[in-house]
Amino acid sequence: MRQMALSNRLKHVTGKDCGEIILYALSTCQWCKKTKELLNKLKIGYDYINVDLLSKADEKEVYELFEYLKIDMNFPVIVVNDKNVIIGYQENKIRKLSK
Amino acid sequence: MNDKKVEELCRQLEVIAKNKNCYLNPDTEFVRGIARGLLTNKDKYGYMSCPCRLASGNGKKDLDIICPCVYMPPDVKEFGMCYCALYVSKDVKDGKIGVHSIPERRPNSKKKLS
Numbered sequence: 001m002r003q004m005a006l007s008n009r010l011k012h013v014t015g016k017d018c019g020e021i022i023l024y025a026l027s028t029c030q031w032c033k034k035t036k037e038l039l040n041k042l043k044i045g046y047d048y049i050n051v052d053l054l055s056k057a058d059e060k061e062v063y064e065l066f067e068y069l070k071i072d073m074n075f076p077v078i079v080v081n082d083k084n085v086i087i088g089y090q091e092n093k094i095r096k097l098s099k
Numbered sequence: 100m101n102d103k104k105v106e107e108l109c110r111q112l113e114v115i116a117k118n119k120n121c122y123l124n125p126d127t128e129f130v131r132g133i134a135r136g137l138l139t140n141k142d143k144y145g146y147m148s149c150p151c152r153l154a155s156g157n158g159k160k161d162l163d164i165i166c167p168c169v170y171m172p173p174d175v176k177e178f179g180m181c182y183c184a185l186y187v188s189k190d191v192k193d194g195k196i197g198v199h200s201i202p203e204r205r206p207n208s209k210k211k212l213s
Contacts, residue, residue, distance in 0.1 A: 028136030028150035030129055030183065031200050052153055059153075073153055074203045088200035 006061050009054060015045035018097050023048040024062060024077040031089040032076040038091060042098045051075065108134045112185065115167060121175050122192040124184050129198075133185045137166055151183040152205065163205065170204040 010022065013036075023039065025032035027050040039046050051062050066073055071085055078086040078094070086093045109123075109130060116123050124130050136150025148154035149164040163169045171181040178201040179188040190196045 026151065026153060028139050030132045030136070031151060033132060072203065072207050075151065075153065088202075090200065 005058055006049065006065070009049050009058060010047040011049070012047050013040065013045060015039075015043045016098060018044050019081045021046040021097065022079045024066075024075060024079070025050055026052045026075045028052060029075055034089050035076045035078070035094065038089075038094050039097075042095065044098050046078075104138055105131055105134045108138060116186055119167060119172065119186065121171075121186045121188060124180070124187050124198060125192055125194070126198065130185060133183055149183060168205075174201060174204055 021039075021044060023032075023035060023046055025035065025048055032050075036048065049062075051059060054062065063073060066077070069079065069083075069085060071077060071087060074087055076087075076089060078097075080086070080097065109127075112130070112134065113123055124133075133150055137147040140146070140148045140150055140154060144154055144156055144158070144161070146158055146161065147166045148161050149166055149168050152164050154161045154164065166183075167186060168181070171186050174181045175186055175188050179191040179196045180186065180198060180201060182201060182203065182205075184198045184200075187198070188196070191198060
């Protein structure tokens with residue numbers, strides 16, 4: 001479902017292959033920062049996008065994607081394999097991604 | 100980001116917390132990070148919208164999420180911390196309750212893009 005334009009905006013962090021993990025974050029958000037730090041600590045490979053730094057057109061694509069996934073525009077959001085989502089900084093759930 | 104501005108804002112946030120009968124998160128580095136986010140949003144939008152929420156850029160629509168947001172008092176009362184965990188209760192300040200991510204109280208209808 002992920003739109004093409006968004007795919008071009010994703011930044012990749014190299015690490016263990018634990019499925020397709022995409023973090024939707026805000027550059028100003030401390031919970032988003034903590035989520036990135038934990039993923040990095042666990043050496044999990046993932047892609048991320050800072051939604052607040054996108055153009056309005058790209059932001060709208062995130063909005064439509066979240067509507068499709070039936071989730072609100074809250075951050076951070078981790079989408080795993082295009083279907084499972086982790087909303088907010090949930091340490092235990094993030095740790096399970098590496099198992 | 101200018102460290103002096105961050106420290107100055109942290110002092111202002113301390114005063115706001117006192118006036119609102121709550122406290123700042125005891126993790127000063129976490130608070131500094133939020134202060135940086137608030138200053139970034141002030142530069143970008145002209146007002147200090149909550150750094151943990153996506154602002155629309157329309158000041159009228161974002162009124163409820165200008166820090167301290169309208170959801171802060173009920174969140175501190177119910178969870179011991181605001182959505183960003185900038186403002187906390189005495190129990191959190193004293194370490195009796197751990198800091199964690201809390202559910203969003205803002206109605207979804209307010210998050211529509213401008």
